[in-house]
Every structure is written in C-alpha cells, then in structure tokens.
Amino acid sequence: MENPENFRKETRAWLEANCPPEMRRPAQTEEDTCWGGRHWKFQSEAQRLWLERMAKKGWTVPEWSREYGGGGLSRDEAKILRQEMRALNCRSPLDSFGIWMLGPALLKYGSEEQKREHLPKIACGEIRWCQGYSEPGSGSDLASLQTRAEDKGDQFLVNGSKIWTSYADRADWIFCLVRTDPNAPKHDGISFLLFDMESPGVSTKPITLISGASPFCQTFFDDVLVPKANLVGKLNKGWDIAKYLLTHERDMIGGMGSTSENRSLGQIATDTVGTDNGMLADTVLRGQIAAFEIDALAFRLTMDRAGDMAKAGQAHHAVSSLLKYYGTELNKRRMELVMSAGGTDALEWEGERSREGRTARAWLRSKANSIEGGTSEVQLNIIAKRILGLPGA
C-alpha cells in the first residue's frame, strides 16, 4: 500500500458518496441482508444500488483479484475498507456462502475456467450458492457420506440426500461432496462437484428447528446429471477441498458471536434486575456477566492475534478449530446470560413487543453453533491430534 492514510481518505469519501443513507442503518430483518441470486427480490432501490456500486468497485470481495470480480486490495487495504464501512455503519452489500466458502476453495483448487465462470457471478451476487456436506447418516463422521456420483461418460449421475443445507430452497447452485469411489477407504473416494439446483431430479424440503423456521433444508438428488467439467480438483481428492473449506466455515461460525452485539449484557441486566449502589442488584449474575465479558474480549483479541500470526507466517493450520470451539461455546454462554438477564421478558415467543420471540429464538438457535461445521467435540479431537500430537486421536 503506497500510503494507507490516502487510501483511507479516498475510501471514506467514496463510501460517503456512494452508500445510500438507508444502507447505513443496522439490518433489522433477515431480508435487510442481501444474499443475491436469481430469485433475490431487493428490499429497496437503495439495497439494489448499494450492491451494484460495490460490485462494480469489486468491494463485495475486496481481496479477490480484479479479473475474478474482486477489488484487488491488499489485506491491509481490505482491513481499512472494513474499518471505514464500520465507521459509517455501512451494511454489507452482499452476504453469501459463495463469498465465504466456495470462493476461497475455487481460488485454491479450481481450474482457470471454473474461476472465470463462477467467481465473477459470486462477486456481483448473480448466483447464490448452497453447501452440500452433511447427510442424514453422516454428521460428525462426514467422510462416511453416501451420496453417489457414478461415471456416465462425460457426465456424473448423482443420487442421494444432503441435510442441513442452508438456504437450499433459495440457492441457484450447490457445491457438493459426493462419493465417486465406493471401494476406496472413506477419505479417498470423495469428490467435489458443482451443479445447478434447477437440474432435473433436485428437490428440497425446509426443516423447522427448536427455534422455529430455519434456513436449513433436506435436499434430495434423484438421478441428477452433472457435466464432468463441474468437478473441482482431482477425482477422489475432494476431501482435501472439503477440509480446506471447513476451516473457512469454522472461522465464520466462530466469529458470529462477537458481531451480533446490540445492547451489552450489563445494560440488559441493569434494565431488568436493577442496581444497588451503582452495581447490578443480582450480584451472582453480575459476576457471571463480568466473567463472560473478560472471556469475550480475550477471545476477540485471540481472533486478531490469529490473523496477525497468519500474516507473520506463524499460524498453526488447526487454529480454526480453536476459534470455532471457543467462539461457539462463548456464544452459547452469552445467550444463556441474555436469557437469564432478560428474565420472563425473554420468554415471549410471539408478538411485536418481543419481535416475534427474537431473544428466545436466538438463544435456541445458538445451541446449533457448537454442532454445525463440526461439533465442539470434533474440534477438540482435531486440536488433540494436530496441535498437541496426542496418540490415537
């Protein structure tokens, strides 16, 4: 970067000129977050314009190179962009699994043709992706997956079922783990396939969670034909890509708890239990909240440090397991405290006052954090094996 302060100034000026005022208020509903795709209905002209302008600049994916629809920014420049967006309360112009997960995997493992075909459409929000990993019989033991892709000349014939496919019912394409060699050891017979969700034989069914309606679906493949050109990486080498992509997913889930702060726990509890001499009247809850805040701040610093270590070439590749494990357990702890601090107010399930039971639903939803993307127990296994080198782990 030539001069970071110049870049910061230019960035701020551009954001001020181009980010519509409506896009500088916090997102209230799910639809306020733009996910893009063929079927996306923009909430407002401002949302459409904001995506269009940011995509043109390449700033929906600031660190990807320009030829793939990115902004070609360095890590430091992208950090400045994020800081300036935060400072002006700019919403993210586009959220998607294409940006967070498939994009990094394609950049590393995709052919040049695949990169040119798919990355620009992710960057501008034209195509919305979903992830086909877990199956009804393959959760923590993901590599036991049974969805089969049979070789039919220049195509694969895919049969099977995926579960916990977030937004499968709204996605345009899927990146999917399939078994291409049923006779090989389980990790060595898996391939990474891309296909259109409008292909004949694909169907989806939404899943209701303990928190209510959810983005999760079960997805069924019934004699789906997929061109062989849609294989990413080498045949039967999909597990490497799967693992690489899981680290991105873990980083994403691990970081979720720290970005969803509205009112602090101390404020929530002050409003409900009141104070005594300037201190929370419930002294046990006060101690629990303080202990949580200590851990939460230290964890945010741990994420910063992980980034700094990666930059300095000192990072351990299994650090994403640490972040995923710790971040999700912390978020569950936070939601338990939110419920405790909120008391009976937090129990309301319907109606405008509780915004349709937002707190209670978020509390219930948080329980999935330590299951999805690899359970806490799986993360501890990975740490025990790859970082501590314990035998037989």
Add this chain to the structure above:
Amino acid sequence: MALVLNDEQTMLRDNARGFLAKNAPIAHLRALRDKRDAEGFSRALWKEFVEMGWAGILVPQDYGGLGLGHVEAGVVMEELGRTLTPSPFLATAVLAATAIARAGTDKQKQHYLPKLVAGDLIATLAVDEFAKHHPDHSAMTAARAGKDFKLNGAKTFVIDGHVANLLIVAARTAGKAGDTSGLTLFIVDASAPGVRAERTPTVDAHNAARITFQDVNISAENVLGKVDAGWDVLEGVLNVGRAAVAAEMVGASEEAFGRTVAYLKERKQFGKAIGEFQALQHRAAHLYCELEVTRAAVLKALQTLDDSYDRAGAIVSVAKARAGLSATLAVQEAVQMHGGIGMTDEFDIGLFMKRVRVCQELFGDSNFHADRLARLNRY
C-alpha cells in the same frame, strides 16, 4: 500493533529462555528453598540479570536503563515463570522502577534510577494491608509533622520486603479507607528507625514480608508524586505489576501444560499411553484453548501499557483475571493428570501449582479484576 512479538522481542525471549534454562532452572529454586536461604534469592544470579540490563529494562536510557517497554518486561516475566525463578526482578525492575520513573522528580530519578539499574538497590512496593488486595482501603497513615511526615501502620505481602533497601509505600495523608483520594506515595529507606520487616516466605518458596512502620519520619523530599494524589500513580504501577504477573502466569502455566502433554504421551496404563484416552484428550485440548486465549489478552495488555498507559486499566484486568483462571486450570490439570507422582515433593509439577496460587493473589485475584471490569463498564 500486531499481536505477535517482533524480531527483537523474540530474540530477547530466546536469550532469556536459554539463559534461565542454564543458570536458573527449577533446581535453583529448590536449592534456595531446601537450604532455607536467608535472602531467598541468589545475589550472584541477580548480578547477572543486572549485567544483561534486566534490572533497568523499563528505566529510560537517560538514567542508564535499557529503555524498553512492558512487552519486553513481560517477555522476561514469562520466562521467569517457566523456571519459577525467584529474583528481585518484579519488585525492583518492574514495580519500583516504574513508580520512580513515572512519578519521580528529576532529582529522585537521578538519585535512584541509576542505582536500581546497577543493582546497588533492591526496591519494592508496599501497598497491601489485608489478606485480600484492596488498595483503596489503605488505612496506614502519614501524618504531617511540620514540612515532613510521620508514618504509622503496617503492610503485608510485600514482595522481597525483607531484602529491600527501598520501599515505595502508599499511606493516607487525608480521607478514610475506601477513598481513592488522600493517598500519598513515599520513598522510604528500609533501614530508617521504626521500620521493621518480618519475613513471611510464601507457599511457593518466594519472598514476602510483613512490614510495620512506627513513627517513621519521612522528609517531604521523599514524597513520590503529589501529596493526597497518589492514587493515579499507584493504579498505574499496579497495572504494570498486574500485567507482569499475568505474563509470569502465562509462562508458568504453559510450562506446566507442556510437561503434562509430554507425560500424557509417555505414561502407559491399560497397555497404552494415557494420552490416547479421549477423556484426557478433550481436557488437554480445552486447556490449550484457554491458554491461547489468555496469551492474546496478556500481550494486548502489555502493548496497551506501552501505547496508552493511562487507558490500560480494563485490558489489564481482563489479562490478570484470565491469566489467573487459565493458569489455575493448567496447574490443577497438571497435578491431576500426573496422578500420584504429581503429588510428590520430588517431582516439579506441584511447584507450578504453588507459584500460580501466589500469582493469583498478587495485585488482585480473578474476582477482584472481574469486579473492577464490571465497575469500569458501569454495572
């Protein structure tokens, strides 16, 4: 600032680690303990610290010190934590040097700092008066006697108190216990009439003392900082000490953890290494995460002391509270996972548990700092 050590800091760490492994391994602490050494530390070792510049690590170069920062002092503390080395480093080079360098007059700095750097003086901070850390509850008095002051009261848990030549003492010139205003810091000659130190070695075989002050005359020129307004200086010095002790706990807990993981790989029961049992693997992996999270907080606290000294209170409390809890978990798991042998005096692992218990109390335990953070965040 990136949350990693830079090249110079890494070199300091490697040098310190190499030096201490060779010259002051845990056997050094054992030898002092077992012969009931009257001073509780080795003058010869301290002389080597002085020669390496460590006694003046935080002292500005104008006064002969290295003029380095809290991150560097923390690097040394962490390494001292690994080897459990008793030395006047914390009391003299961290606490007293910071107090004088931050709050001293030019004359005081010129008089004392070069002597600290040269190892001619052992100095310490005398703040606690109770079994638990409550600096604002200090009740010891410093009554006006003309232009001078007369000290009366008692301090407890004064690190290296019985070997210190110089004491930085917090006493009340106004107000009552619980007030942060009305406290004043004094530089007190430990050999002055009326000062009496009783050595109270702690469970970890490190030095501490109870010190009584009976009609101790202190001239006005030995006031450190402003009369009645010692609180801010004291808080700053305590923050420095808290972050340093947190760094020491990082070192002690990581060493204990490293020894424990090695033991899990080597100890065999039921025909296999006990590290193959998932019950132990998950506890070890969880502990690893706790130690990593603490390390980030402690480094940030040290960096904040270097960058914005006056705004370090919250992050220092986070670091000290975290370090206390994760180090406590580390040493408890260490003893438990070592089984019977971990309970023997002959085996080193128990020494880590003893040291961490003392560090937890030093300058406020985890509960103190959680409370402090809650106050800072107004709930």
